[in-house]
Amino acid sequence: DSGAFAQVRRMLNRGLPAQDVAHLLESSPPKERDLLWNLIEPEFQGEVLQHLVDDIQAIYLKRMKPEEFLTATEGLETDDIADLLQQLPDTLIQEVLVSMDTQDRHRVESVLSYPEDTAGGLMNTDTITVRPDITLDVVMRYLRRHESLPDSTDSVLVVSRGDHFIGMLPIIRLLVSDPNITVREVMDTDTIVIPADMPDNEVANLFEKFDLISAPVVDDQGTLLGRITIDDVVDVIREDADHSLMSMAGLDEDEDTFSPILLTARRRAVWLGINLLTAFLASAVIGLFDATIEKVVALAVLMPIVASMGGIAGSQTLTVVIRGMALGHISSSNTPWLLNREFIVGLINGVVWALVVAGVAILWFDDVKLGAIIGTAIIINLLIAVLAGAALPLMLKWMKIDPALAGSVLLTTVTDVIGFLAFLGLATAFYL
Amino acid sequence: DSGAFAQVRRMLNRGLPAQDVAHLLESSPPKERDLLWNLIEPEFQGEVLQHLVDDIQAIYLKRMKPEEFLTATEGLETDDIADLLQQLPDTLIQEVLVSMDTQDRHRVESVLSYPEDTAGGLMNTDTITVRPDITLDVVMRYLRRHESLPDSTDSVLVVSRGDHFIGMLPIIRLLVSDPNITVREVMDTDTIVIPADMPDNEVANLFEKFDLISAPVVDDQGTLLGRITIDDVVDVIREDADHSLMSMAGLDEDEDTFSPILLTARRRAVWLGINLLTAFLASAVIGLFDATIEKVVALAVLMPIVASMGGIAGSQTLTVVIRGMALGHISSSNTPWLLNREFIVGLINGVVWALVVAGVAILWFDDVKLGAIIGTAIIINLLIAVLAGAALPLMLKWMKIDPALAGSVLLTTVTDVIGFLAFLGLATAFYL
Structure with missing residues (x-):
């Protein structure tokens, strides 16, 4: 058994490339990860650290003393040392810098003087x-x-x-x-x-x-x-793409897949709380029409369809626009065309699916008026949804708010509120 | 004015790099794009084509005759020619191949003999x-x-x-x-x-x-x-990341930001139709409890909250698992830990937000029973949601179905059905 243990230790210390060790750590739940980490020799830890996701880097960097940091990062490239250093508190950064030899310090300081997400923060000083x-x-x-x-x-x-x-x-x-x-x-x-x-x-x-x-x-x-x-640029490309995907679910691209329970619960709770406000707003809108629902209970049965179709149509537009902005395709000169296309696409799909849903509603509840009402509400909601899906990310970008993060929750608010308002409002006008 | 026209033509033909011309085409609505395309000289069209997104490549390739294709692609790298060729119908591919000189044909055929999404389809034959x-x-x-x-x-x-x-x-x-x-x-x-x-x-x-x-x-x-x-690999990385983002909204990563109205409407209609089935299923569940809703209309007001909280919690888990799978972090050895964490996180957030929503419901409708019912329903739905969010992508992958595409719609089905069933079911048990 101590033979197996020695073998694991050998594998972790240059038996495997640092990238594979990092991948192994990233694929391990916290307890196993700590066990593995402690088996890695101090001189090899820097190599492994630079390949870890930010979240996990932060955990192990926080436990290091300045001299341990220096041992671990000896021989790394300037930009990689600067990246790791930026995760430390300011006082510790100073301690580490003064312990470096003059040339290394100057190099690292020149990279550190630029924000991490700029060319300066990404560069290396090892030019020929x-x-x-x-x-x-x-x-x-x-x-x-x-x-x-x-x-x-x-x-x-x-x-x-x-x-x-x-x-x-x-x-x-x-x-x-x-x-x-x-x-x-x-x-x-x-x-x-x-x-x-x-x-x-x-x-x-x-x-x-x-x-x-x-x-x-x-x-x-x-x-x-x-x-x-290019190797550092590939990381930027992966992180940018990850950012859009994760932000749309209120998550962070630096997140560790196996982050511990309490940290995970706390981070996700924030997003659930924000979305709860949206849900309450939708409930408040429904509450305005409780007398109508009491009279025609079929409205309660059908109303989620109106909100849901709007949500889907809007999120398709939102995704296309967010991606188009990331690729640099969208500018003020082609925005009118895009808004126009989305409007017509929303209208076409609104009419098509309004007819389908109206037909089902009429057959189900034997009520033509109900069919006409839900059909109209679906057309209204889809039109508002696609316009909001296109306009929200553009407005958010202009306001310097991350569209991938704020876009989906704002869009849901719009499609829920308009969906319930249109459907129940029309019903109130025609039934009461 | 014809001076301006000549200048645009000059810009499009090596005045700008092919990459910038492609970007300009991708950023233009269809009509302007066609105008620009027709100004590009035949010998330069291949250079531009290889930088275009698949959707747009297909449009212009379809209009080319075999000899035009050969003129356009002369001087391109083997893998890039093979990529373009794969977009043509089989009969045309043969016509083009027989018109090539022997060495080029052998090279292109060797790349074509591997599927586009494998190393063989990605490789170049220009080795030293x-x-x-x-x-x-x-x-x-x-x-x-x-x-x-x-x-x-x-x-x-x-x-x-x-x-x-x-x-x-x-x-x-x-x-x-x-x-x-x-x-x-x-x-x-x-x-x-x-x-x-x-x-x-x-x-x-x-x-x-x-x-x-x-x-x-x-x-x-x-x-x-x-x-x-690496340049071809960077494209793969970008496309893979795009794929996860776009698939979650039922879209294709090869999609043109400015794709024409009818094509866009038809593609999106499919996704709306699939999601409509989910919505009808949810309605059917609500329909089971119409007698209860008629008696306690507050249920109709509050029921979207239960479904929505489940949807958000589930989609967070789904996103984390889909990304973890893409990064290769998730294997059978760490799946139990992950399911366990998601369950506990779901439980913690379920209890926390159940208390908040119950409190609001009690104050709003002055009904303690209603608060207890909605709180319990939220806990049940969040637990099912996080487990489904974690299990669905794993199951789909095992069944060789794309989790990013099918995951979100299946998850919504689960959280809607369970949400309405738990909330209205409990209410029926305690109110009727």
Whole structure:
């Protein structure tokens, strides 16, 4: 049995790649996870930490002393150290920084000086730079002096004497060009250059659009600060996509799948509470018409259909618009077309399903008036639903509120209130 | 005015990168899009096509004759040609293939022989290969004989005489190593090797986990077939994430943001129809209790709260489980822990919000019995909801049905039926 134990320990410490150890931790409930974590050697913990989801990183980082943090993160890339550091309280960040050697500290500080979700926060400072006036042969000899080159080095960056970015020399071009010509003659100068304050999702869009492996990051003056590599961008893409999915259910993309019971209960309770307000509002609307329902109980039987059809139609539009905004498809010039299409689609589907539901209602309750009322209510609610589904995310974005998070609950409020109001209001007018 | 027109035409034909032209088309309503498309020169259309979303690709590909397709796609990479070709009807695919030159045809056919969503369908055949027993100096001279190297070439692939994959030689290692040693001495042999039939989402997980730029694809015998590059994997990651988001609203990830009115209406109608069945089922359940509602109309006022709270709690669990499955976190070994956590979280939030809703109901209708009934119904519905939210995606996956697509509508069915049944059933037992 202690043999099996030793084997697990070996597997966790470089028997498996750090990525697999991180995945194993993420796939383990909290107790098993703690047991596994404690078997990982201090020097290997940083490697594993950088591959963990934020939620779990935070748990283990909080338990570390500054010197333990330094041991764990020795040898990591600057941007990864900065990422981990940002999860610590400010006082601890200072303690860690003063214990670093000067060069490392300067590098980490330069990344830390930019918000985590910008190009500056995403960049690495391990660039290989050359001057434009040397020959390719000199570049080759310069590269050969390195013991190894940083990961994802697909280009050498060309800078002026003042460290101004001038251009890029792709390594595959270096390999096929005449060694006697100068860097200036073969470098690319029309490459994508990323300002340090660009939001990370825009960086991701650029990488995706232009199939980049790495790109230089510069400040306002065009001075080279570092470079961003595709591996970090892939994480941004995954997180952005996760964000839309999780936010629509009031969840956080940094969430641990196996987060502990009390934390999970507390986080979800907030969302349930917000949605309860919506539900109460819907109840209040129904309450206005209790006399009508008492007289025609079929209204109570059918009313969820009106609200539900509106909710579905609206959420389809909401999803299309939120995704369109994320992909950068939607602008003020095409919004009128989009609103118009949604209106007509809402009208078509409103009429189609109104006829179906009205038919069923008439057969079920043998009451033509009831059929006409529910049909009209469905058309009204679907039209309002699709317009709200399209307009809400645009308005929320303009108000700088996250549409994926606030959109679905606001939409439900609209479709419930309008659904019950239209159906029961019409019924009151025609039955009482 | 014809000056402005000429300028647009210039912009569309290499004035802008193909990616930006594609983005412009994707951001345009159908009529404007057709106008723009017709301004693009035939030789540039393939470049633009490959960056378009499937829905729009299909529209323009359908209008092309085989010779137009060949003109448009000349110079594209094999995997991209194969992708476009797969959108054509079978007879046209054959026509195009016979018009290709032999080498191109063999390459495209080898990619086409694998399903689009596997490693084989994703791969490119433009590999640079060397033998293990030559020196690095010979490799360098061999590379220099190329006019240019394929994009994203970060490694030279090492193969045996029979084209069996042996290892990889990273270019950055080639640059820093002694030119006189052999490939065998510096190559990596423990690299990730991808079988041609691996599903594309597993390929994406490997790239993401190990920060790969490119990886070799082999057949059952270990023969090198081609390589997969990160730019194609990034598209897979984006599409997979899009798929979860869009499917939950019954939409398709290949959908065009500006798809035409009738197509949009027809696609959405299907989802509304499916959800209408759920709504009718809920109505039927309410209909069972019409006598009770007639007696206590407050039940009609409050009943949407019970269904809605269950729906929200269930969809949170559903989202967490679907995402956990996509990330590969959930297996049979940790499912019991997850079900247990969801049950306890459901119980805690059930009790908390049951007390709140019961309190409000008692104050509102001055009826303690009503408060007890709605509180109990909420606890029952939340427990069933979280268990269904966790169990449904696992069951659906086991039945090979897409959980993101079928999960939300099945969950709503459960939470509506159980919500109304519990609340109105209890009320009938205690009021009649």
